[in-house]
Amino acid sequence: MRKILATFLNESRLFAKDLPGIALLFLMPLALTVLMALIQDAPFREYQDIRFEILWVDEDGGKMAKQLGAELDSIPQFVLIRKLNNQLLTAAKAQELVQKGDFKLAVIVPRGVSAEVANSANQVANELGAKMGAPGKLPQRESREVALEIYFDPVIKQAMKLSILNALEKQVTKIQAEIILARLENRLDEQASDSAGPGLRLQEKLQAVRIKEISGGENSPARLTTNSVQHNVPAWALFGLFFIIIPIAGNFIREREDGSLMRIKMIPGSYYSILLGKLGFYIVLGMLQFFVMLAAGALVMPILGLDSLQIGNAFGSLFLAVLVIAATATAYGVLIGSIFQTPNQALPFGAISIVILSAIGGVWVPVEILPAGLQQLANLSPLHWALDAINELFLRSGSIMTVWKQLIILLLFALLFFMIAGMTESRRRR
Amino acid sequence: MLQIQQLEKTYKNAAEPSLQGLSLQFSDKSIAGLLGPNGAGKTTTISILCGLVKADAGNAMLLGMDVEKEREAIKSRIGVVPQSIALYPTLTAMENLQYIGRLYGLSTALLKERINHYLQLFGLEKSAHKAIRYYSGGMKRRANIIASLLHEPELLILDEPTAGVDVQSRNMILQFLASYNKLGHGIIYTSHLLEEAQQLCDEIAIIDHGRLVVQGKPTELMQEQQAQSLEQVFLQLTGSSLRD
Structure with missing residues (x-):
């Protein structure tokens, strides 16, 4: 526990000293989210108001x-x-x-x-x-x-x-x-x-039967329909969260290259407690980043003349879902950091793979309007399951009882990423 | 303190083996030099000793313990100084050392005492709160060594500890290693600087192409090879052709 805490604090300290890193990790996704919500506001409104x-x-x-x-x-x-x-x-x-x-x-x-x-x-x-x-x-x-x-x-x-x-x-x-x-x-x-x-x-x-439009879940306090903010904020916040793989992969490769890994592995006790401290930090950071984006969706978007983001009222379920999503993103970062030898290989691959996974996962446009083949492919993207879980919680008044399937799938993705990373590391020893 | 027997290692996709039945031993509590030209197998040997790389065959014992089977027990008794500066450049020396000391499970009071002691010993007390990235090459090397000393290991393994440092820093590091050895700690180090090895080491092993070329005390080897310096011995045994 002491090692986990020491590593968590050390990672926090490293992050706090990297102001450009903080800016990139928070301001860039924020700018992207706001921009995309603004750009897509008109197409969304075309069918609404x-x-x-x-x-x-x-x-x-x-x-x-x-x-x-x-x-x-x-x-x-x-x-x-x-x-x-x-x-x-x-x-x-x-x-x-x-x-x-x-x-x-x-x-x-x-x-x-x-x-x-x-x-x-x-x-x-x-x-x-x-x-x-x-x-x-x-x-x-x-x-x-x-x-x-x-x-x-x-x-x-x-x-x-x-x-x-x-x-x-x-x-x-x-x-x-x-x-x-x-x-x-x-x-x-x-x-x-x-x-x-x-x-x-x-x-x-002859008007005995009329049409009554009801959106959202049965118990939904608000009658929700998707709009630019409701689609773009969670979608691009997830995109930004997955970009956490860049610092994670960079960190793992740097430690391997500069001998820090050798030093850390020579410390008595399991290396996994140090790894857990690192991963814990990145998971918390990813969650923090996501919640900052949601806060911007709820508070900043109305100032810009857009709708306010509705996040439902299943806060416990939302916290758990974001925790699982952040863990999956972190696991993907560890995988990228393990399979590639240099930052020059890992960083472009990591960034482009996130763009591809987000495109097929419904971040850019809803999966429902993708071609049938791509809709099947979406199941292979963790971002698809993450977005599906968040939409379930926000738009359909879901709870942990309705998103457990998505979260299990995300955990399986995380497990798979860790397993491949572990196998790569042990092969490297050989 | 080190016994290696018939160690073999060929990396995947490598054209040639890195180690081809390497066997050598160093006596307890000595200062031992593992010398060899580029590609001789020094770093592979150190990596096997640290458990980072698995040998294909043979075995290695450190402090009487098998490096594969008794890794955990070995870890608390040795310190490894990597060739590169394995410290966080944006953190200060104090912050780096505090983190590493905590990982070793040192109490706050003991850690503070050791950090202050070693910073003073290595002449870094005034720069303790300066980020590592602002250190000179020599200062970085010294801080890199301190990070492996905080738990005061029985055996210190150093990979090229004086590479790229100024004369003063090198002199300081060598003096420290000699005094640390006098306190009863063993030292194994690799270096390209043969004059330095001649001056510091009780015994040396020259390896090339993954095999032991010669082993013994520097003075004895010079006599045997009728050479004036260790460098001459080295060149006579490993040849003058360039190595990549």
Whole structure:
């Protein structure tokens, strides 16, 4: 115990005297985390609360066109632009502006749309009314083909395009259904005008099942969805934590090269207690670094206009998870320090391997959107399991009971790294 | 204090063996020099004695104990001074020595006493709180030796302890080694400086190509080889061709 403590204190002392090292280990990941959260804020918001400008040209001027415009206006993501420079937009002008890339899309409601919807509603109401024996008939004519015209900027993403088309289609269907139901209700109400009972209220009855959006775990105090901060802070904090392999590997190689290892190994007692003191220090350092990043996510991000990081309320589980993750990162550092002979070999390999493991592990972009093959490969990255455990705790209100599998896998990674390092060292003796 | 018998070692992927049946012995409590040109097998021998490298064959006994089987018992009785400066450059001499002393399990009071004693003895008391990286080459060598002396080992093994130091520091180190030996401690050291070995050692072993070339007292070897100096003996026995 005395050796463990002495080594832990010595490593702390060495670290405290290395100001550039402290800066690199804390400020660089902090800068990276903040920068990535800022850069990725816009793409994340694209699907959430970004306000999307739509050029709206109403050539119809009818009830249905006005209602559609009003419905789209009520959707927070859409801003309908009907006039530019105090002049009503024309279809040609809107098309030109989209073509130039000034706007992402334009919707043209051609003349006759409202009339066609009304005619279609009358046809349906008449058919149903006749079958139910309702007297009289609403005016109707032959159907004509009309369509809303939508012009998209070619650079718009397919996902965004589909989401806008879905929103428009939903609103058109909704308005058409409302009109049909209103006409049908009127006809049936006229038939029942002799009775004193309440109206049919068909529209209300047809909305029996609604959609209620709930995110996060069952007991989650906050309704969480992922955002730039929620994805980037834990992801890049883990990336930074794994970069602790650089000082660890450097330290192990330096000790082997300068004879310190020889001196240490000649000290009576097990070398493992000295090793444990060293590893303990790096694990604590890694954890400290990670929690500093989380604190920045919670406190600094809002100052920069981003969302605040939500870390859930399973603090004990979070501590344990970060402990296991830091131990895995430390074990990887020991492995790199063991298998390579010089810092020139170890440091570039270590750094690039972390970048690769983070890329396939979902740090750069969520694993779910990686190609199928890479999604399988993600299982080989300790960063994937680490990020999965942290997301489980933060976004799904998980606890140790729900992240134990990820932590066991991380511990197996750590064990494997230590075993290979041990075998390399014993082979070196031979 | 050292008996080596038929020690063999070939590193993986090495073109030639480092040790080829090396056998030698040094008497108890002597100052013994292990000499040889580059690539002779000196560092491999020291590494085997310290347990850092495993011999392919043969055996080595230090202080009457088998270096493979009784490593733990040997460790507390020997001190090893590596050829390079095995100290943390950003820490002061005091901080380095405190850490090493604690690893040896010395009590705080005893450690403080020994650190002060050796810093004074090696003329480093005024620089005790200066970072090692600001030390001169000679000061670093002296601090490197102190770090292996804190537990006052029975046997001190030094690998090129005077390499690259100024004359004054070298003189100081050699004087210390002589006085430490007079206190009853054995010393084994390797060196390229044959004049130094001639002046200091009670006995020497010259090895080359992983084998013992000759062993004995410096004066006796000079007589046997009819040479004026140990360097002449060395050149006569190992040749004048350059070594890499």
